[in-house]
Structure formats: structure tokens, C-alpha cells
Amino acid sequence: MWKKEDVKSQGLPENLPGNPANSPALVSSPPREASTGLPVSSKSSACISQGIRIKGEVTGSEDLFVDGHVEGKLNLSNGSLTVGPNGEVKADIFAREVIVRGRVDGKIVGREKIQLWSTGNVAGDLQTERLMIEDGAVLRGRVEIETGKPIDKHTEARSAAAGTAKSGAVSVITGSVAN
Amino acid sequence: MSFLNKLGIGVGAAAGARSEIPRAIGSSGRTRTGGPAPVAAVGATRAPELRESSRVSNGLKEFLWNLDGLGRGTLLDLGPAWQTTLSFFIERGFRVSSEDILRAWKDFLVEEEGKLREATGRAAQHNLDVTPAARAARFLEANLQYPNSSFDAVLLWDLLDYLEPLVAKQMVANLTELLRPGGVVFAMFHSKKPEGFQRYRVVDPTTLQVVSSPVLCPAQRVYQNREIQDLFSRYRTVKSFVGRDQLRESLFIK
Numbered sequence: 001m002w003k004k005e006d007v008k009s010q011g012l013p014e015n016l017p018g019n020p021a022n023s024p025a026l027v028s029s030p031p032r033e034a035s036t037g038l039p040v041s042s043k044s045s046a047c048i049s050q051g052i053r054i055k056g057e058v059t060g061s062e063d064l065f066v067d068g069h070v071e072g073k074l075n076l077s078n079g080s081l082t083v084g085p086n087g088e089v090k091a092d093i094f095a096r097e098v099i100v101r102g103r104v105d106g107k108i109v110g111r112e113k114i115q116l117w118s119t120g121n122v123a124g125d126l127q128t129e130r131l132m133i134e135d136g137a138v139l140r141g142r143v144e145i146e147t148g149k150p151i152d153k154h155t156e157a158r159s160a161a162a163g164t165a166k167s168g169a170v171s172v173i174t175g176s177v178a179n
Numbered sequence: 180m181s182f183l184n185k186l187g188i189g190v191g192a193a194a195g196a197r198s199e200i201p202r203a204i205g206s207s208g209r210t211r212t213g214g215p216a217p218v219a220a221v222g223a224t225r226a227p228e229l230r231e232s233s234r235v236s237n238g239l240k241e242f243l244w245n246l247d248g249l250g251r252g253t254l255l256d257l258g259p260a261w262q263t264t265l266s267f268f269i270e271r272g273f274r275v276s277s278e279d280i281l282r283a284w285k286d287f288l289v290e291e292e293g294k295l296r297e298a299t300g301r302a303a304q305h306n307l308d309v310t311p312a313a314r315a316a317r318f319l320e321a322n323l324q325y326p327n328s329s330f331d332a333v334l335l336w337d338l339l340d341y342l343e344p345l346v347a348k349q350m351v352a353n354l355t356e357l358l359r360p361g362g363v364v365f366a367m368f369h370s371k372k373p374e375g376f377q378r379y380r381v382v383d384p385t386t387l388q389v390v391s392s393p394v395l396c397p398a399q400r401v402y403q404n405r406e407i408q409d410l411f412s413r414y415r416t417v418k419s420f421v422g423r424d425q426l427r428e429s430l431f432i433k
Contacts, residue, residue, distance in 0.1 A: 116260070131262075131265070132262065133260050133261070133262040133265065134262075135261070135262075137260060138259070138260065138279060138282060139260035139277045139279075140277065140278045140279070140283075141276065141277065141278075142274065142275070142276040142277075143265060143269065143274070143275050143276070143277065144274065145269050
């Protein structure tokens with residue numbers, strides 16, 4: 001059947017960012033080759049894997065996969081956040097794109113897109129341009145869809161700047177980490 | 180016999196099922212580009228395919244007619260968060276809040292049973308008030324928490340049939356406070372005890388899709404017309420439509 005290989009790898013689709021099978025570290029930047037210093041794969045992303053608990057604020061501009069517990073605030077200005085099936089997030093989330101397959105308790109702002117998968121459970125308001133909800137997803141909150149917002153030059157400039165600064169790793173800037 | 184069994188709720192019933200994800204809200208028909216495809220639901224458990232059928236809904240038609248010209252209204256949907264229903268109302272300018280009350284009720288009962296078991300296990304006197312009134316109060320303290328007069332419309336669906344009568348009564352009272360004057364409630368009542376468990380989603384202005392789902396809660400009672408009128412006695416207008424499928428659709432205007 002289709003997607004069988006996904007089930008093998010902790011039920012994560014290959015194209016989802018931050019498959020923990022590839023990056024088991026707590027908060028890791030893309031793996032780099034020691035000799036050249038170049039990223040092995042530009043698609044790999046940071047991951048907070050199952051069993052990891054973070055309290056505080058997580059910020060960055062890369063993609064992030066959360067399959068552990070995060071409490072506080074998640075701010076990925078230009079990145080995509082995926083809350084995995086085991087992920088539990090008690091935080092307000094700001095990101096370009098948010099995919100929820102686990103549990104989120106807090107407001108979600110997904111600038112471009114929010115996806116709630118069938119296993120997703122959200123208690124909080126959603127604000128985005130595009131929303132996709134799979135049958136079986138649980139939502140308790142208000143939905144705000146912002147469409148047709150003209151992009152002003154200031155925003156474009158900021159987006160461009162964010163694009164050039166994409167090599168910055170996701171960082172925990174405040175709070176405590178416990179395993 | 181456990182507390183949940185008395186209520187006829189099987190713990191661990193398969194929750195929800197997947198079907199093809201519809202077009203994104205706000206996408207205006209654009210095709211999906213880039214990024215992960217959301218359709219690949221890979222879960223540990225996958226419920227069997229849901230049976231779906233359509234029914235013409237005069238109640239929905241009347242509901243929309245009452246909301247016509249409202250502009251940017253606010254809607255509270257007390258059913259599951261279906262993409263089609265949310266899209267339908269958001270595209271018409273509504274700000275939609277979603278809260279699946281029956282799922283919350285089931286979760287609440289499971290939690291209550293756990294608390295009760297824990298309290299009795301300690302063999303000490305427990306002070307958990309298990310009377311229906313106390314349970315109703317506890318449930319509503321944790322759910323439907325919105326400011327008064329914050330909604331123009333409520334989709335109540337048929338959930339009153341599945342709640343304990345005291346919870347249903349108190350919930351209708353709370354909803355009345357949440358509705359603005361002139362606000363509309365769309366509710367459904369079974370004329371006889373339903374055999375299965377169904378959820379509903381809006382397809383178009385006159386059609387509802389009836390989705391047979393795994394049982395979340397068993398039906399508690401069948402309301403007679405007089406009882407429905409008593410429940411909604413604070414509403415100035417009541418309109419009902421009876422379908423061939425033993426389902427009464429009712430509109431209550433505050």
C-alpha cells in the first residue's frame with residue numbers, strides 16, 4: 001500500500017521537515033560535512049524529538065520538527081513548524097507554515113498555511129491565509145483567514161532579508177531544557 | 180459496571196477517520212504547490228471509511244436566510260471541525276469558532292471516571308459530587324467559555340439528544356447568553372432514538388452531508404415538541420422542519 005515506508009519511519013512522511021529518524025538531537029542544525037563545512041542536505045531541519053521537554057522561547061528562521069514537549073513560545077519567522085504525532089506544544093506559535101499532527105494548546109499563526117492532520121488536536125485560535133483540516137482533526141478555537149493581503153515594499157524587503165539569513169539555526173533563547 | 184458503561188460509552192472507540200482533504204480554506208481554488216502534501220495521513224490507527232449521504236436541509240436554507248446581509252458575522256460551530264463547513268461560512272465572511280461539544284463531553288466523562296476511581300481507590304471519603312447537576316456544572320465550567328453576546332449564529336446540530344438532560348438544559352441557557360439579540364440557533368432533534376451515530380457537514384446552502392461515525396456518545400433521550408419549546412422558551416421565534424428521515428430541524432431566533 002502507499003506510504004508504507006512512512007509508517008516504518010515513526011509514521012513520518014519523507015517530505016515532512018525534521019524527521020527525527022534523521023536527526024535525533026534535541027535542537028540541532030542541519031548536519032554538516034566536517035571536511036567542507038557544507039550542509040549534507042539542505043532539506044534536513046532541526047528537531048525536538050520525543051522525550052525532550054523544553055520550557056521557554058524557541059526562535060529561529062529554519063524549519064523545525066517537534067515531537068517532544070514544548071511550553072512557552074515558538075517563533076519561526078520564516079520557517080515551517082511540524083508538530084509530530086507525539087508532540088505536545090503548550091505555546092503560541094508563529095511560523096510561515098504550521099503542520100499539526102499532535103497536540104497544540106495555544107494560538108497558531110501560520111502566515112501562509114496551517115494544516116491540521118487527522119491526529120491533530122488544537123485548542124487555540126488559528127490565523128492564516130490557508131487552512132487545511134483533515135477529517136478527524138480536533139479544533140477548539142476561532143479561525144481567522146486573511147486573504148489577499150497586498151505585500152508592501154517594506155514586507156518584501158524584510159522577507160528578502162529573512163531569506164538571506166536562512167542559515168541561522170533554531171535556538172532556545174530563554175528557559176530551561178529537561179530530558 | 181463502570182460509570183462509562185452505565186452511560187453506554189465504549190472507551191477507546193476509534194476516533195475519527197480520514198478522507199480526502201478538501202481544498203484549503205482561503206486558497207480560492209489554487210492548487211497546492213510545494214511543501215508537504217497534507218493528504219498522507221499516517222496514523223497508528225485508521226478508522227474504517229465513513230459512510231456519507233446527503234440530505235436536503237430546509238432548516239439550513241432558513242438559517243442562512245436569517246443571516247443574509249449580516250456582513251461579517253460570528254458563528255459558533257459545536258460539531259466537529261469539518262473543512263467543508265468551515266470553508267462554507269468563512270467564504271461568506273463569517274468568523275467561525277469551532278468546539279466539538281460531544282467529543283469534549285466524552286473526554287469529560289472519561290476523566291470523571293478516572294477521578295472517581297482514584298478517589299474510591301484511596302478508600303477515603305471522596306468529595307467528588309457525582310450528581311448530574313454537579314457534573315453538568317463542572318462540564319460547562321470547562322467548555323463554552325466565551326463572552327456574552329459574542330455570536331450571531333450557533334450550529335448546535337443534534338447534540339442535545341446525546342447529552343444528559345441536565346447538561347443539555349444548562350447548555351441551552353448558556354448559549355442563549357452567548358447569542359446576540361436576533362441571533363439564530365440551528366438545531367436538530369431525532370423523532371425516534373437514532374440507531375447509529377451521525378455527524379453533519381454543510382455542502383451547499385441547501386444540502387447537508389450526513390456522515391456515519393463511530394459512536395462518541397449514545398443518545399440520551401428523544402425530545403418531544405413541548406420539551407423543545409421549554410428548552411428554548413427564551414427565544415422569540417421557533418421554526419421546525421420535519422424530514423422523512425425522522426430528523427427535525429429547528430431554528431430558534433433570540
